[in-house]
Amino acid sequence: MRHVTNLCVRGYHLDVYGHVNNARYLEFLEEARWRFFEEQAVIEAITGEALAMVVVNININYRRAAVIHEELAISTEITRVGNKSFVIHQEIALAETGELIADTDGTYVLFDNALGRAVAIEGEYKVLLDKLCG
Structure with a gap:
């Protein structure tokens, strides 16, 4: 399942060279992931169990x-979606033309806050992530 989030580049996104700074793209990507997961009710399902989705690469x-x-x-x-991790592919493009600005593949785990470590993706979490997979 592919989700698209639109954002407009603002002055505060720019660095001294007049373009979006490389670190700011991480924030754009994170904003898009949060919107995707919120719209699919993933945040409530996972964080309600004291888990987090954590980027590992x-x-x-x-x-x-x-x-x-x-x-x-x-x-x-x-x-x-694997047994211990899942991969999210994201692309940033110009909304009007589709010209590619940046793309990424990130690896994420389910992190148990109480245990302080990643846990296996199984049961209802596996079903939920599989349902959203490409």
Whole structure:
């Protein structure tokens, strides 16, 4: 299941070079993931059990700089669900033309806050994430 979040580049997103700073893209991607998971009621299902979805690896390919007033479309989809981790693929593109700004594949785990460690993805969590997978 693919989800798209639109964001407009604002002045406070820019660095001294007049384009979106590389670190800011992580915030854009996180905002899109939260919207995706909130709309699919994943946040309530997982955090209600004192679990968190934690990034353990993320690699970003920067394709083109984004600048002020550009409307960005951030697509988010789960592409793989394993026994202990899942992968989320995201792309940031210009909303109007689809020109790719950046893309990423991130690996996430379910983290048990009480135990202080990642736990197996099983039962209702496996069913929920599988349902959302590509």
